[in-house]
Amino acid sequence: xxxxxxxxxxxxxKRGQNVTFRCDPISEHNRLYWYRQTLGQGPEFLTxxxxxxxxxxxxxxxxxxxxxxxxxxxxxxxxxRTEQGDSAMYLCASSPDRARxxxxxxxxxxxxxxx
Amino acid sequence: xxxxxxxxxxxxxxxxxxxxxxCNYSYSGSPExxxxxxxSRQRLQLLLRHISRESIKGFTxxxxxxxxxxxxxxxxxxxxxxxxYYCALKSxxxxxxxxxxxxxxxxxxxx
Numbered sequence: 001x002x003x004x005x006x007x008x009x010x011x012x013x014k015r016g017q018n019v020t021f022r023c024d025p026i027s028e029h030n031r032l033y034w035y036r037q038t039l040g041q042g043p044e045f046l047t048x049x050x051x052x053x054x055x056x057x058x059x060x061x062x063x064x065x066x067x068x069x070x071x072x073x074x075x076x077x078x079x080x081r082t083e084q085g086d087s088a089m090y091l092c093a094s095s096p097d098r099a100r101x102x103x104x105x106x107x108x109x110x111x112x113x114x115x
Numbered sequence: 116x117x118x119x120x121x122x123x124x125x126x127x128x129x130x131x132x133x134x135x136x137x138c139n140y141s142y143s144g145s146p147e148x149x150x151x152x153x154x155s156r157q158r159l160q161l162l163l164r165h166i167s168r169e170s171i172k173g174f175t176x177x178x179x180x181x182x183x184x185x186x187x188x189x190x191x192x193x194x195x196x197x198x199x200y201y202c203a204l205k206s207x208x209x210x211x212x213x214x215x216x217x218x219x220x221x222x223x224x225x226x
Contacts, residue, residue: 042217102164103161
């Protein structure tokens with residue numbers, strides 16, 4: 001296990017198109033997080049899964065965003081009708097049980113550019 | 116509202132000089148505070164947390180509740196310390212364990 005992986009690493013799309021990103025967490029981690037990071041800012045929380053259940057969503061996550069973790073393993077983040085403001089680095093992280101949930105292991109990120 | 120402020124976007128010091136990266140937080144209660152680090156071409160990773168009160172790679176950070184600060188310090192900077200540093204907090208009462216990050220400080224160590 002080489003840690004959290006994300007695909008694709010880079011995505012360029014035209015405004016109005018839909019995009020989907022994938023995150024594969026560390027296998028024994030049941031918690032999975034999505035963050036968004038724009039230039040000059042720290043990561044901002046988007047949503048969180050415990051196993052397959054999506055338990056919390058940020059108000060940053062508009063109706064155009066949807067995330068799933070169907071079998072409690074990998075997760076996908078879809079953005080519909082992309083806008084230029086969606087251009088950012090999308091980070092996925094996973095963590096073990098609640099006692100160590102502060103220790104989030106981050107993936108390399110998917111950089112989205114909307115033209 | 117929960118917020119983390121890192122006032123310096125860039126901090127440049129000479130090798131061997133002391134380092135202090137500033138962090139202030141806004142939270143009504145007792146949050147858990149962390150420092151995360153991202154070295155060039157590497158992933159964001161946890162550096163240290165205030166509860167453990169440990170020194171990692173020579174760095175320490177003390178939580179000052181009166182000043183709502185959690186500054187990161189190292190007495191003698193090394194070139195390998197050059198990286199992006201993020202201060203972060205987590206509510207101990209949040210089941211989600213979401214982490215709120217500051218905007219980061221880029222530490223550059225000059226030889």
